[in-house]
Structure formats: C-alpha cells, structure tokens
Amino acid sequence: MNQAELWLVANQNLIAKSIGELAYEQILKPVRQSAQITNKQASYVLTLQSGAVYSFEAWLSIWDHLKVFPSSINRVKEERSDQAVSAGQFFIDAKSDLQMTDIILGNFLEEMNSTLYSDVNLLIKNKDLTADKLGSYDGHKIQSALNGHPKILLNKGRMGWGSEDLKKYAPENETQFQLFWIAASKAKTQSGLNSAITVDELLDETLSRTEISNFHQQINKLNRKPEDYIFIPVHPWQWENVISVQFFGAIANLEIIALGLSGDRYTPQISIRTLSNVTRPQKMDIKLPLTILNTSAVRGIPSRYIASAPLVASAVARICETDSVLKLAQTEVLQEKAGFKFEHEDFVQVGSAPYRYNEYLGAIFRESTQSKLQADEIAILTASLFYQDNKGRSLIGTFIKNSGLSKQKWLQKYFEVVVVPLYHLQLKYGLGLVSHGQNIVLKLKGSIPAGIFLKDFQGDLRLSNEPTLLQNNFLDSVAKHLDKLPPDYLIHDLVTGHFVTVLRFISETMHESDQFSEIKFYEILANVIKEYLKNNVEGPVDKRLDLLRQHFQRVLLNKVRFKIGYADSAERPLPLLGADLKNPLLGAHYE
Numbered sequence: 001m002n003q004a005e006l007w008l009v010a011n012q013n014l015i016a017k018s019i020g021e022l023a024y025e026q027i028l029k030p031v032r033q034s035a036q037i038t039n040k041q042a043s044y045v046l047t048l049q050s051g052a053v054y055s056f057e058a059w060l061s062i063w064d065h066l067k068v069f070p071s072s073i074n075r076v077k078e079e080r081s082d083q084a085v086s087a088g089q090f091f092i093d094a095k096s097d098l099q100m101t102d103i104i105l106g107n108f109l110e111e112m113n114s115t116l117y118s119d120v121n122l123l124i125k126n127k128d129l130t131a132d133k134l135g136s137y138d139g140h141k142i143q144s145a146l147n148g149h150p151k152i153l154l155n156k157g158r159m160g161w162g163s164e165d166l167k168k169y170a171p172e173n174e175t176q177f178q179l180f181w182i183a184a185s186k187a188k189t190q191s192g193l194n195s196a197i198t199v200d201e202l203l204d205e206t207l208s209r210t211e212i213s214n215f216h217q218q219i220n221k222l223n224r225k226p227e228d229y230i231f232i233p234v235h236p237w238q239w240e241n242v243i244s245v246q247f248f249g250a251i252a253n254l255e256i257i258a259l260g261l262s263g264d265r266y267t268p269q270i271s272i273r274t275l276s277n278v279t280r281p282q283k284m285d286i287k288l289p290l291t292i293l294n295t296s297a298v299r300g301i302p303s304r305y306i307a308s309a310p311l312v313a314s315a316v317a318r319i320c321e322t323d324s325v326l327k328l329a330q331t332e333v334l335q336e337k338a339g340f341k342f343e344h345e346d347f348v349q350v351g352s353a354p355y356r357y358n359e360y361l362g363a364i365f366r367e368s369t370q371s372k373l374q375a376d377e378i379a380i381l382t383a384s385l386f387y388q389d390n391k392g393r394s395l396i397g398t399f400i401k402n403s404g405l406s407k408q409k410w411l412q413k414y415f416e417v418v419v420v421p422l423y424h425l426q427l428k429y430g431l432g433l434v435s436h437g438q439n440i441v442l443k444l445k446g447s448i449p450a451g452i453f454l455k456d457f458q459g460d461l462r463l464s465n466e467p468t469l470l471q472n473n474f475l476d477s478v479a480k481h482l483d484k485l486p487p488d489y490l491i492h493d494l495v496t497g498h499f500v501t502v503l504r505f506i507s508e509t510m511h512e513s514d515q516f517s518e519i520k521f522y523e524i525l526a527n528v529i530k531e532y533l534k535n536n537v538e539g540p541v542d543k544r545l546d547l548l549r550q551h552f553q554r555v556l557l558n559k560v561r562f563k564i565g566y567a568d569s570a571e572r573p574l575p576l577l578g579a580d581l582k583n584p585l586l587g588a589h590y591e
Contacts (some may be wrong), residue, residue, distance in 0.1 A: 411522055
C-alpha cells in the first residue's frame with residue numbers, strides 16, 4: 001500500500017475504534033438497522049447533532065461493546081454518501097455529541113494527528129508480520145508490534161515529540177540508545193535502596209568500571225568529591241528538553257553535574273518510560289520520567305512513590321514467596337531495587353502546581369523478566385494476546401495451537417495463574433494492583449500459561465482502607481507508602497483493569513479469529529473463580545468484592561478528556577462512571 005492508502009486505513013481504524021468505545025461509554029448512540037446476521041454482524045446508523053450520519057457494520061460483544069468493521073463505515077452529509085476517510089472530520093462532526101469546546105477539540109485533533117502518524121508507521125512495520133511469526137519472538141520484541149492502549153482513542157499522542165524523536169525513542173522503532181547520566185548531590189537527592197543491593201552493584205547493572213571511573217574524574221576536575229554525589233540516569237530526550245533548562249540553577253551550582261551519554265544500550269518498552277537493557281538483557285530495566293502527554297497523562301514519575309518503591313516491592317515479593325495460593329500459581333514480583341528522585345526546589349514549594357512539575361527527575365531500577373526466565377520460557381504482556389495480524393489471525397490462537405492444549409484448557413490455565421492471584425491479593429491482603437495489560441506479565445512455558453510477574457507499583461498498587469488480618473501481618477511497614485481506597489473502589493483494579501481492559505479484547509479476538517464463544521470464555525472464568533472460592537474462602541465473599549455479582553460499574557476514560565481538556569491540573573485525571581454493565585461471568589449477553 002502507498003502512503004495515501006495507509007493513511008486511509010489508519011483513519012478508518014480510528015473511526016471504528018472511536019465509535020465502538022464511545023458507544024460503550026454511552027456518549028454516542030448508534031441504532032441497529034437490521035437483524036444480526038452471520039458472526040452476529042448487523043447494520044448500524046449513528047446520527048450526530050451536526051447532521052452528519054455514519055452507517056457501518058458491527059457486532060455487539062458480551063461487554064455491550066460494538067466491534068465496528070472499519071472498511072464498512074460511510075458518512076452521509078447533505079444527502080451525499082461517501083466512504084468515511086477522515087478521523088478528523090468524524091470528531092468535528094461529533095463535537096457537540098462529545099461536548100467538546102473548540103479549544104479542547106483543537107488540542108484533541110493535534111493529539112489525533114500525532115497518533116495517526118505513528119499508526120501509519122506501525123502499519124508499515126507490521127504489514128508482513130503474521131501471528132505465527134510474532135509468536136516466535138521474545139516478549140520484548142513482541143511489544144514493538146503492539147498497537148497501544150485498546151480503550152484510549154488517541155493512544156500514541158506522545159505530545160512534545162516530533163518525527164525525529166519518534167524515530168529515536170518510540171517503542172515500535174526498536175532504536176537502541178544510551179542513557180544520559182548526571183551526578184546529583186546526595187544532600188538534594190532522596191534515595192530508596194533494596195537492602196540486598198549496594199550502590200556499586202546497582203551501577204554495575206548498566207555501567208562498566210571504566211565508565212564509573214570516568215565519572216569520578218569529571219567530578220574531580222570540578223574540585224568536587226565523587227562521594228558527595230549519586231549517579232542517576234536520565235532519558236536523553238528529558239535531559240535535552242527539560243532538565244538542562246528547568247534545572248539550570250542546580251547545574252550552575254554543581255548540585256547537578258552533567259556526565260554525558262554512557263553505559264549499556266536500551267530500547268523502550270511499550271510504556272515508553274521503561275527501558276530494557278539490550279546490551280545485557282538480564283540486567284535491570286530502568287524507568288525514567290518523560291514530560292510528554294501520552295494517553296491519559298504526562299508520563300513523569302510521581303516523586304512521592306520513587307524512594308519507597310523498593311520497600312513496597314520487597315513487601316509484596318515476600319507475600320508472593322510465602323502465600324500457598326500465590327506460590328502454586330507461580331506469582332512473582334519484578335522488584336524495584338532502587339529509586340532516586342531530585343525535586344526542583346521552586347516547584348516543590350507550590351502545593352497545587354501542575355503535577356508534571358514534580359515528576360521531572362528521578363529513576364527506578366527494576367528487575368527484568370529476562371533475569372527470571374528459564375531457557376524454555378518467555379514473558380509477554382497480557383496486552384499482547386489480543387493482537388491480530390492482517391489476515392485476522394490472533395496471537396493467542398498461535399500460543400494455544402503451539403501449546404497442544406484445547407482452547408478451554410489453555411484459558412483455564414490462564415485464569416488460574418492470572419485472575420486467581422490478583423483476586424487473592426485483594427481478598428486476603430487488601431491489595432489491588434491496577435492490572436491492565438502492561439502491568440501484568442504472563443509467563444509461558446511451552447506456550448502454556450505458567451505464572452505471572454507483577455510490576456510497576458508507583459501509584460498503581462493500592463491498599464484497602466479496611467485492613468484484613470493478613471494485611472496487618474505483612475504490610476504494616478509499607479502501608480503508609482500506599483494510597484488507600486474503599487474495597488468497592490479497589491475491586492476495579494481487577495474488574496476494570498483486567499476484565500474490561502484486557503479480557504474484553506481477548507474474548508472478542510477469540511470470537512473473531514478463533515471462533516470461540518464469548519459466553520463459553522466467561523463460563524470458564526466463572527468456574528475457575530468458584531473453584532478458588534470453594535477451596536480458599538470460608539463463608540460468603542464481601543458483596544463489594546464479589547466477582548459473580550449481577551452487575552459491574554462501567555468506568556469511562558475517554559469522556560474525561562472531553563470534559564477536562566488539556567489544561568494543567570494539580571492531580572492526574574480520574575475516570576468517570578456510566579450505567580452499570582451486565583456481568584458477562586453470569587452469561588449475560590446481548591441479542
């Protein structure tokens with residue numbers, strides 16, 4: 001395909017995704033025009049307040065989510081019907097329905113164009129990539145082929161990056177680069193270090209002894225003592241565009257000393273901020289702030305979590321190592337071994353300053369999956385499983401085929417090693433991890449689900465404000481470092497985080513690509529949950545945490561952007577609620 005054809009495909013894909021997600025969020029209300037035909041497909045019409053009408057073919061999933069066929073979308077305006085070719089025109093047409101002001105819409109279109117630019121490049125990259133071929137890759141390389149957040153409409157906005165930045169630092173391009181290093185004054189830096197590792201051992205994860213010696217020499221030339229400083233990596237883009245300017249006062253006063261590019265080479269994971277060592281893959285991943293807007297927030301790292309990250313990760317790892325249910329499911333933690341933060345002395349004094357100003361400079365060192373795997377194992381993001389190639393074949397179908405198991409048995413294994421541990425952590429320990437497809441890493445052994453790795457606890461790990469007995473035994477030492485939520489809020493870390501944001505797309509993919517019933521999919525999940533409860537929970541489950549209730553709350557993400565726009569705020573955006581969903585685990589479905 002040429003560029004014009006690729007641009008058309010990217011626009012149609014985005015319109016299809018937008019109609020489906022915005023109908024799910026109950027903002028747009030398409031009307032079915034025909035009875036469902038093969039594959040549950042039917043004709044729909046969406047009439048917008050602007051007078052534009054969009055017709056399309058779609059099927060309705062068990063989650064009340066319209067799966068729209070991109071090439072079927074037509075736009076009718078002033079009695080003229082044409083194939084829909086412009087996502088920008090779609091959002092302009094839908095402005096009143098989405099309740100966007102012109103200011104918000106203008107910003108939204110800018111983010112949309114950035115997303116479409118990267119979407120086209122990803123289409124080019126994946127044009128010959130089959131699901132079978134992708135299934136032969138390691139987990140990190142698989143990430144470079146993924147399409148990003150399945151719910152957020154503009155999932156590759158990366159606002160602040162131009163085309164050269166994308167070539168250098170976007171995960172789909174798999175570019176390798178060194179990190180920029182600084183020496184930060186110990187007196188100004190807050191640190192958290194796992195008790196099992198020293199600073200020298202930490203630096204050995206990414207730097208050679210010669211490079212460390214060179215750092216010392218640079219500091220000595222400035223008549224300063226190396227022992228008064230901590231070496232911290234910075235993302236090269238962040239140094240050039242943020243730190244070198246905003247922290248110039250600290251640089252002038254030698255509270256920060258620029259040491260330059262050095263050490264092993266890294267490539268970004270799909271989360272962009274987390275970088276994997278490609279020189280020595282078993283060495284630690286490094287998570288670094290980036291002051292760019294991508295998906296729902298500016299991608300800094302909240303400074304209040306950085307120094308405590310190793311302590312929290314160690315406590316959760318201890319639970320996983322000692323709890324019989326978690327041990328059986330092979331639940332492990334990718335531990336944060338160190339965290340460093342250097343706060344700007346001006347911004348930190350402004351209590352309600354935009355949150356991005358307090359997320360500029362820090363680093364977290366985390367164990368890599370490669371350091372945990374045996375020769376016959378791989379680790380993949382659970383978000384990988386709903387990948388479909390250009391022929392409509394699924395990555396999950398490839399793994400199931402390679403495993404030798406039936407679809408039912410493979411899914412049962414998945415639910416036993418993914419859903420059961422996450423639910424157990426909530427019921428027994430009051431711990432909720434926002435379990436979206438990037439936070440939960442699935443271990444496959446011979447293509448069979450064999451365990452999970454938990455990671456990324458900076459703000460995504462929360463604690464019930466109604467302590468359990470086991471919570472008191474294991475988490476007293478770290479409770480003050482975790483945000484606390486009521487149980488009925490915490491359960492959304494599993495329901496919305498994993499069921500709606502991961503399993504919804506896996507079950508839809510298996511319906512489309514693998515001819516597997518959604519009702520059967522959730523029947524297997526319900527049976528696994530019932531078996532877990534029978535064997536591990538005495539008496540009835542707290543109804544606020546009951547996964548077999550009649551309804552789930554419908555959490556809305558895109559509506560938040562339409563409402564708050566792109567203005568600065570002191571806190572990260574919070575989701576909204578819509579009308580309740582019928583619980584698919586009870587066999588609820590839509591005709």
